[in-house]
Amino acid sequence: MILTIQIIIGLAAAFAVYNLIHYLFVTRPSRKRLLASQRTVNKAVIEVIKTLISTNKLAPINEAELHSEMIANIWGRGVMAFEYHLPIDRVRVPIPELKALLGKELAVYSDKNGIHAHGRGSSAFVVTDIWQLDDRLHFDVAYLINLTTVEYIDDLNRLH
Template identity: 45%
Template sequence: MVLFFQVIIGLILALIVYNLIHYLFVSRPTRKRLKMGQKVVDQAVNGVLPELVTKVDILPIRSQEIAKVWGRGVMAFEYEIAKDKTNLSADEFRQQLTTSLDEYGKHHHFESSAVKNDQSVFRLTDVWELEDKLHFDVAFMVNQTTIEYVEDLDRLT
């Protein structure tokens, strides 16, 4: 009977130690990298958005993480603005935002060894309209997980 309780206590302690190590060495650093990437992408989007919107009273806008849906380590973020804040269609908005983010990345010397030389580190992955709002996703191409996510999206389209 004593051996049974020792085994149970040992299993509980092993589970606690495993969860603590996982939190300290996996979860927390991943969350920190994601927050840092989100801050960089927010700055980039807020830097180029005044060129594309008619009313800048919406700035600064903040993103929402989509990594919870697509997996750990995916540096992709969703934004939304009211449709009446821009005179552009979704396709025009996509083209101009892609160009502006490319220029922003080059101007601010954002480079990543993970992407090809001709690709921007900021990648607009999707633009859509829903309930009088224009939604768009921007990926920060700095790790292999994000690059694979974008490649998967490209295969779907």
């Protein structure tokens, strides 16, 4: 009986220690990298949106109307990709043209700020998808800062 209790306590302690170590050395640092990447991409997208507003491709947008969400939970740990959405009534160009404009302006921002893709000399930001759902325009931006995200983009390109 005592041996059984010791085994149960030992297993519970091992489980607790494993979870603590996993949180401290995997989950927490990964979350910090993801949040830092989201701040970088948010800054780039806000600058690009301001540029598109100044060229009359978009109607004025408050920063509060532009929302971003992490999509790493869907595609896997380490994928630095974020979904943005804004009111569709602010868009003054066709959606495919807006995707091209976003990609072009993000490349300009990337070059201007010396932010380059992991293992490539190209832009660190890629618009992977854009669509309209109800009264919102959604678009995904990937930040090619690590190999996982580069492989994610390569996989998406194979699908198209």
